[in-house]
Amino acid sequence: MNASQVMRAVRITGHGGPEVLELAEVAVPTPEAGEVLVRVGAVALNNTDLWTREGAYGRPGDPGAKSGWRGPVGFPRIQGADVAGRVVAVGTGVEQSLVGRRVVVDPAIYDSEGPDANPVGLMGSERDGGYAEYVTAPAERVHDVTESPLTDDQLASLPTAYGTALGMIERGRLRKGETGLVSGASGGVGLALVQLARARGATVLAISSGPKIDAVREAGAHAVIDRAGDIAEQIRAAAPDGIDVALDVVAGELVGEGLPLLREGGRWVIAGALGGYDVTFDVRRLYLHNAQVIGSAMHTPTHFGLLMDLARRAEVQPVIAAAFPLEQAAEAQEELSRREHVGKIVMHP
CATH class of the missing domain: 3.40.50.720 (NAD(P)-binding Rossmann-like Domain)
Known part of the structure; x- marks a missing residue:
């Protein structure tokens, strides 16, 4: 990969309806120290994509305020928290052996280093996400699932929905x-x-x-x-x-x-x-x-590790409702908002 390469990405330019989603050609991001570059195989949609786009989260003391998950969103922002794909490059200080591995990215941005850290940000909201051909992620948030019998679509369905669910089950x-x-x-x-x-x-x-x-x-x-x-x-x-x-x-x-x-x-x-x-x-x-x-908001690093163990053994089988190409992101989000489907909606960059 070199810096001059471009990729297709779908980003939001402000809060609003599906019309704020734009397909753009942007530079392929360069993995910084401690990061990896992942070629996105599949990205799954979540309600948080709709609510971040709409600015529907409110703020403490002002429930009607337009806001992202944890405060103002920096625009333009590439959406998409849930990524399965392959590592194609690593930044300095990251094991070269990760290149070529099939991975799932933990999309949470945590408040501290420990195994029980709380999520205070989210890929696709507080940093650029997977509605793109490539995405960067911290190496410690990338889980090797090369051996999993699950498809990329199924693996991409896990982080937010199953991470949130497992967080609820563990905290309860x-x-x-x-x-x-x-x-x-x-x-x-x-x-x-x-x-x-x-x-x-x-x-x-x-x-x-x-x-x-x-x-x-x-x-x-x-x-x-x-x-x-x-x-x-x-x-x-x-x-x-x-x-x-x-x-x-x-x-x-x-x-x-x-x-x-x-x-x-x-x-x-x-x-x-x-x-x-x-x-x-x-x-x-x-x-x-x-x-x-x-x-219960999302999961801790410990919860996510448990989820990845389940994924490697295929002990859960995510149901895929529909798949869209990246350029149909607006249609995919519309389909999600109708709530007529069962299972997960994914996109293929």
């Missing part, structure tokens, strides 16, 4: 034999939660609706609760002894309705607000039963 301490409730079960994180909780040996109840119910059952849910009906009543019928851990990406009214269904010492883990961020619940149901409400 879901154990084998416990009962887990998954909300929004047909979405990217929801389907990942169903698969990962099932792989862990939990009894999985999933909330979904309409034509997606069969796909959620196929992913491993023991029982599917129809969102169109009385949710609390259906949960009580399916789990008369209560829920140990709720794995919730919906929030909204579900929190208030669901907390009384937790067993003693139950955990309610929230990693999204698809149903609304303004939540009301009876606090007595929390403290009288030693329950916990736990916020």
Whole structure:
């Protein structure tokens, strides 16, 4: 690779609708010291792509403010957090043996060096991402999955959705034999939660609706609760002894309705607000039963390492809903925003 080479990339020039996505020819980035250059085989889409583009994250004290995931976004920004591909070059101080290896990039930018660091930034938001033919990443964030039987599309589906899901499961301490409730079960994180909780040996109840119910059952849910009906009543019928851990990406009214269904010492883990961020619940149901409400954003380096072990052994099988070429990024994001699909949408640069 040399600096004069150009690549195609899709970037956002400001906050707005799909029209702010532009296909551009830009210089291939040069890996700095401690970095690698990855040729992107597949990049998966996430809700965070839509929300970063829209500036939908709000700011502390100003929920309506246009903002990226953790503050202002520097424009133009190449989107895309979830990359699988091959290392084609390394910066100084990086093992040359990485060149040619098939890798998945951990997209998190962490607040510290340790194994339990918190994510405070994200590739595709706080640094350029994988809606491009090439992307750079710190060498310690690149995981060798050369031996994995999963496809590039499946591997690209893992970082944000499965990383977020595994972070929720780990922070909620879901154990084998416990009962887990998954909300929004047909979405990217929801389907990942169903698969990962099932792989862990939990009894999985999933909330979904309409034509997606069969796909959620196929992913491993023991029982599917129809969102169109009385949710609390259906949960009580399916789990008369209560829920140990709720794995919730919906929030909204579900929190208030669901907390009384937790067993003693139950955990309610929230990693999204698809149903609304303004939540009301009876606090007595929390403290009288030693329950916990736990916020969970993405994953730690330790969680991501666990996920990559699962990927090498193909213990989870991401479902691919659709694949688009890079120049159809706007169409791909539109498809994602309609929420009619089950599984992950990917692009091929």
